[in-house]
Amino acid sequence: MKILMTAMGLDIGGAETHIVELSKELVRQGHQVLVASNGGVYVPEIEAAGVRHVKIPMHKRSPVLMARSLFMLRKLIARERPDVVHAHARIPGFLCGILKRGMDFPLVTTAHWVFSTGGALRALTNWGDRTIAVSGDIEEYLVDNYSLDRENIFLTINGIDTEKFSPEVSGERVREEFGIAPGTQVVSHVSRLDDSRADAARALLRIAGKLAGRVPGVRILIAGGGDQYEELLHRAEEINLRLGYRCLILAGPRTDINEICAACDAFVGVSRAALEAMSAGKPVVIAGNEGYLGLFDEDKLEVGVEGNFCCRGCPELSDGELLDDVTSALTLPEETRERLCGYGRQVVLERYSVERMARDALAAYEAAMPRARVTLSGYYGFDNAGDEAILGTLCRDVRACIPDAEITVLSRDPALTMERHDCLAVPRFSPVKVMKNLRRCDMLISGGGSLLQDGTSTRSLLYYTTLIRLAQRWGKKTCLYANGIGPVRRPGNRRIVREVVERSDAVTLRDPDSLRELREMGVEREDIAVTADPVFTMEEPDPGKTEEILRRLGVRGEYITASVRPFRGAPDYFTKFAQVLDGVEERYGVSVVLVPMQPRRDEPVSWQVSDAMMGHAHVLTGEYTPEELMGVIGGSRMILSMRLHALIFAARMAVPALGFVYDPKVESYLTLLHQPSAGDSGSIDVNATVEAVGVILSHREEIVSRLAATRDSLRNEAGNNKEILRRLMENDGASNTKD
Numbered sequence: 001m002k003i004l005m006t007a008m009g010l011d012i013g014g015a016e017t018h019i020v021e022l023s024k025e026l027v028r029q030g031h032q033v034l035v036a037s038n039g040g041v042y043v044p045e046i047e048a049a050g051v052r053h054v055k056i057p058m059h060k061r062s063p064v065l066m067a068r069s070l071f072m073l074r075k076l077i078a079r080e081r082p083d084v085v086h087a088h089a090r091i092p093g094f095l096c097g098i099l100k101r102g103m104d105f106p107l108v109t110t111a112h113w114v115f116s117t118g119g120a121l122r123a124l125t126n127w128g129d130r131t132i133a134v135s136g137d138i139e140e141y142l143v144d145n146y147s148l149d150r151e152n153i154f155l156t157i158n159g160i161d162t163e164k165f166s167p168e169v170s171g172e173r174v175r176e177e178f179g180i181a182p183g184t185q186v187v188s189h190v191s192r193l194d195d196s197r198a199d200a201a202r203a204l205l206r207i208a209g210k211l212a213g214r215v216p217g218v219r220i221l222i223a224g225g226g227d228q229y230e231e232l233l234h235r236a237e238e239i240n241l242r243l244g245y246r247c248l249i250l251a252g253p254r255t256d257i258n259e260i261c262a263a264c265d266a267f268v269g270v271s272r273a274a275l276e277a278m279s280a281g282k283p284v285v286i287a288g289n290e291g292y293l294g295l296f297d298e299d300k301l302e303v304g305v306e307g308n309f310c311c312r313g314c315p316e317l318s319d320g321e322l323l324d325d326v327t328s329a330l331t332l333p334e335e336t337r338e339r340l341c342g343y344g345r346q347v348v349l350e351r352y353s354v355e356r357m358a359r360d361a362l363a364a365y366e367a368a369m370p371r372a373r374v375t376l377s378g379y380y381g382f383d384n385a386g387d388e389a390i391l392g393t394l395c396r397d398v399r400a401c402i403p404d405a406e407i408t409v410l411s412r413d414p415a416l417t418m419e420r421h422d423c424l425a426v427p428r429f430s431p432v433k434v435m436k437n438l439r440r441c442d443m444l445i446s447g448g449g450s451l452l453q454d455g456t457s458t459r460s461l462l463y464y465t466t467l468i469r470l471a472q473r474w475g476k477k478t479c480l481y482a483n484g485i486g487p488v489r490r491p492g493n494r495r496i497v498r499e500v501v502e503r504s505d506a507v508t509l510r511d512p513d514s515l516r517e518l519r520e521m522g523v524e525r526e527d528i529a530v531t532a533d534p535v536f537t538m539e540e541p542d543p544g545k546t547e548e549i550l551r552r553l554g555v556r557g558e559y560i561t562a563s564v565r566p567f568r569g570a571p572d573y574f575t576k577f578a579q580v581l582d583g584v585e586e587r588y589g590v591s592v593v594l595v596p597m598q599p600r601r602d603e604p605v606s607w608q609v610s611d612a613m614m615g616h617a618h619v620l621t622g623e624y625t626p627e628e629l630m631g632v633i634g635g636s637r638m639i640l641s642m643r644l645h646a647l648i649f650a651a652r653m654a655v656p657a658l659g660f661v662y663d664p665k666v667e668s669y670l671t672l673l674h675q676p677s678a679g680d681s682g683s684i685d686v687n688a689t690v691e692a693v694g695v696i697l698s699h700r701e702e703i704v705s706r707l708a709a710t711r712d713s714l715r716n717e718a719g720n721n722k723e724i725l726r727r728l729m730e731n732d733g734a735s736n737t738k739d
Contacts, residue, residue: 001365002032004082006073006092008059011040012224012253013192014272015112018134018158018357019088024049025159025358034080036073036092041253058091061124070095077103084108084365090125097126104440106368108132108361110156114141114312129368132156132361135308154364158272158308159357160279160348164258167281167345171263174256178221178249180263185218185330187211188264190257190273191288193226199289199317200268201232207323208239208247214327218247223260225253266329268322274309275352278344283329283337285322292317295325296344305351372405372729374398375441377467379449381411381428384598386535386645388420389626390448393534394481395421397722398445401729408437410467420625434467443479443729444471448510448534450484450665452500454493461493468500479506479728482534482721484665485514494521501525506728508721513668529724532717535648541631549632550593553618559591560584560693561636561655562617563646564605565598567662569682574605576684577660578612580640583690585615588697590637592617595629597643638696640689642681644669651675652715654708656696660684673710 005023010016020042023033027050034052038059047053056072057065073095077085084106087093093109100107107128127146132154133139139155142148180186189204191197204220212218222232229252236248254260257276261267267277270288277284278296286293286304291314293300307313332340376394379387391409398405407424411417414425426433438444444467451464471478480501488494498521501507508529509515515530550559562581567573581592594610594617596602603621610617620632626649633639633646634653641647642660650657651673659670662681670677676696678689696703 001083001362002080003034003365004077004080004085005033005035005037005088006056006058006085006096007035007037007088008091009038009040010035010042010046010053011192012190012226012255012257013197014158014270015088015110016040016042017257017272017276018110018112020046021159021161021354022357022361023051024161025354026361027051029358034076034082036076041255045255058089058095061091066091066095070098074099074103077105084368086110086361086365087126087128088112093126093128094124097128100128106365108364108368110134111138111142114138130154130364132364134158135310136306137312138308152367154360154367156357156360157352158275159354160272160275160352161354162279162345162349165261165276165279165348166258167341169258169262169280171259171261174221174259174263178219178251179246180219180221185215185266186221186264187218187266187268187326187330188221188223188260188277188282189268190223190254190260190276191269193222193224193228193232195228197226197289198228198232200270200287200322201228203287203317203319203322204268205232205235205239205248206319207326209243210323211326212243212247214323215330217245218330219249220247221249221251221260221264223251223254223257266326268326271308271310275348279348279352281341281345283332283340284344285325285329286311287317287322289317291315292321294321295329295340297340298343301347367404372402372443373441374402374405374407374729375437375444375471376407376409376423376447377428377444377464378410378447378451380409381413381417381425382598383413383416383600384645385624385626385629386597386643386648387449389535389538389630389645389649390482390533391417391421392626393537394445394447395423397534397537397725398729400722401726405729408441410434410437435470438467438471438476439474441471441476443477444468445479445481445725446483447481448483450486450663452480452483452485452497453487454490455487455663458490458493461488461497465496465500468504472500472503477728478504479725480504480508481725482508482510482531482718483514484510484668486517487664488517488521497521498523501528506724508724511665511668511672513664529720530717531720531724532714533645533648534718534721535626535645536652536711536715536718537722538627538630538652541627541634543631545628546631546635549620549624549628550635553593553620555591555593555618557591558589559593559618559636561593561595561633561639561641561646561650562609563595563597563602563639563641563643564609565602565642565662566605567642567681569662569680573681573684574608575612576686577640578609579686580684580689580693581609581617582614583686584640584693585613585617587690588694593632593636594619595632595639595646596620597629597646599623602643637700638693640678640693642666647673647675651707651711654704654711656700656703656707658689658692658696672714674706 036054036056058069087096087109109128110132233250261277261280267282268285284296291311409425410428411425417425454461508531510533594606630649633649638656639650657675660681
């Protein structure tokens with residue numbers, strides 16, 4: 001990968017050291033790393049390790065500097081084209097979040113600390129596509145204060161280079177630099193000496209006199225720079241003058257922290273600095289602005305790990321406790337010291353390796369970079385069971401091809417679609433959101449159903465073809481997936497469909513009649529595949545749920561199912577349909593269950609049929625999944641249906657059917673399934689239809705056997721949809737358009 005790290009700066013500090021060690025480890029593992037920051041003392045170290053650095057002034061909330069940084073970052077990202085951008089502080093995250101909207105790169109952020117969430121500062125925070133938290137309590141902070149999804153948060157650690165921070169490293173050079181004689185006891189402290197980080201340094205200055213009284217000649221070596229450095233240096237000089245020797249040594253910003261740790265006999269600090277000292281085999285007193293944990297041992301492990309050794313949630317730092325614990329650390333019996341130091345280093349070796357830190361980061365990068373962004377277009381979100389079944393199988397097939405694909409559905413009801421299908425969704429009638437989604441996707445799949453037809457309206461056909469043509473114009477792969485074509489009557493519409501089909505990367509059709517329709521339009525391409533409706537690959541419904549639904553409905557014994565829909569062709573069609581159901585119920589002794597496939601439209605008509613009957617019909621009302629509806633149909637003796645997908649559900653379950661034609665597609669599929677037609681929905685012959693039901697029921701076993709064979713064949717054909725999709729999605733080098 002090529003990874004761009006963005007940070008405020010690279011001076012002394014825990015977050016800065018985290019960035020340095022992570023960048024070096026990623027380079028060691030073979031990745032390219034570029035760091036953009038305001039610079040600092042660590043720049044030479046990362047450049048020596050093969051990490052490039054670009055100076056961008058992201059270190060202050062100055063409007064002028066932020067505007068300049070935004071301009072510089074945009075140029076840098078456009079030139080370098082990183083695979084992922086990783087922001088390590090609030091300002092870099094905010095700026096990268098702005099650029100992401102137009103440049104569309106994967107953005108990962110790391111929460112090294114907790115931020116103020118008030119006022120404008122909250123608006124200045126962007127957590128990207130995925131967020132890395134360096135401790136469990138920071139993860140909770142992100143969830144509680146920013147409502148981040150836990151699935152998008154990756155927990156990591158401050159990885160420590162255990163070879164760099166090792167008991168084998170010598171501190172003699174540092175001791176000599178500051179004139180510390182052999183045998184002199186030294187306490188080291190490393191921190192950024194800003195107001196929000198300097199409490200431990202202030203406390204060490206306050207206890208210096210008493211500590212010198214307990215441990216004569218002791219030296220306190222403080223490394224770090226910041227806005228409190230000059231003040232602390234002045235106070236240290238006053239204390240040294242009073243003590244009569246240079247007890248307090250303020251070394252300023254340093255990069256040789258491993259030698260600072262090696263030079264000491266005890267260490268005071270928090271977070272990464274504390275872990276580095278533990279790795280170096282030193283007794284560590286954990287103390288900082290967030291609180292006080294004390295001399296680290298086995299009893300303090302759980303609290304230390306939970307708060308990333310930052311003391312969050314611990315009691316306030318106490319001068320008296322700090323003095324006692326530092327004194328103890330300097331005067332430990334040799335055996336106790338060896339055990340304590342060995343335990344601290346073992347904790348780091350087991351829990352805080354740089355390899356694990358890099359592994360955590362790479363996992364977040366991978367999660368932020370879906371291998372494919374797939375947009376699904378169809379008659380989705382209208383609560384039509386057939387189309388929802390198609391969408392379910394299509395989502396399943398896309399995930400089977402690329403498990404981590406980002407799926408977005410253009411839906412009438414995005415919330416319902418997201419809930420049912422575990423995907424993203426945008427309103428299909430929002431031009432801005434639809435266009436934005438098409439711009440960022442890799443592939444558009446126009447999926448299932450009779451989308452390319454003008455029998456309903458030209459407006460519907462133009463909606464679907466416009467999406468496809470825009471995707472093709474913008475260089476996206478396009479796939480017509482198990483489509484039913486036609487009827488397309490208007491010459492202009494036929495030309496549009498022909499062009500869309502010819503330029504698509506893959507085309508699969510659900511029936512031979514659709515291919516004949518395309519040939520009549522002049523489509524010549526030879527790679528069009530006639531497959532079958534995706535519903536044939538649906539999983540078996542749960543028999544237990546079917547029994548529960550029928551029990552609640554009050555259905556006992558054998559029953560037939562029926563499915564009706566609104567039909568403008570004849571005002572009395574529902575009356576004749578009711579008469580058919582009365583005749584079937586009376587003559588063949590079966591119950592009737594009316595199954596609305598699209599409740600919003602079909603339930604009112606179903607109740608009209610039920611109310612018009614002399615006998616009684618059970619109307620399946622409420623919300624049911626496609627699998628549950630298929631289970632109810634699958635348990636019936638046969639189905640009488642005006643709805644195409646009710647017929648397909650029945651065929652999937654090898655249930656005999658009698659179809660009522662309101663659209664040529666119904667006639668076409670009845671022929672494909674070798675199932676009889678009751679004729680046009682507007683001219684139902686009641687007596688002939690009741691007789692036809694009798695013929696079907698009397699030959700049911702034979703019909704079921706034939707249907708099962710047809711069903712199995714169609715299931716295999718439907719499986720080809722996924723294989724063609726897989727080849728298209730895996731063929732990254734394929735042309736996105738056809739000439």
